[in-house]
Amino acid sequence: MRVFDVLTRAAFGVASLALMLLACALIYYAGSGVWESVRVPDRDLGQTALEAVGYTVIAIAVFDVGKYLLEEEAIRGREMRNAGEARRSLTKFVSTIIIAVLLEALVTVFEAGKEDARLMIYPTLLLLAGTLLIVGLGVYQRLSVSSETQAADPAEDDQGRSGD
Known part of the structure; x- marks a missing residue:
């Protein structure tokens, strides 16, 4: 089982580093497009800048997914210790996706x-999908905070009922 754990961590580590490198490549591509638009007067700088924003937003989301995989799967390589830790980790991850979706929607509205x-x-x-993601989160x-509270205080629930 130890060999499988090491191989799994290595696979997640390689995948996360690949995602981070691809995110950096997207940012480089966006920046080079803007630089080219500045140098060549025939190109529309506004359109190129909007495209660059879109690429950068996607790159940030991809980078964050890579970072999440690296931190949670490759480095930690364990199950979440408790529901609160899992909730915080998932909330952070989904929040990044929501931001990326909403920023992409904003860029697309302008285009x-x-x-x-x-x-x-x-x-x-x-925009509707981003809103639904926020509501779902x-x-x-x-629900998760409520269940954590109930799981943490079962003795108080029993004492409260038995004292009545």
């Missing part, structure tokens, strides 16, 4: 607004 109003369906759906937080 679609410049071209054609009929293209607003996709950014609207992204809130429900998850509420």
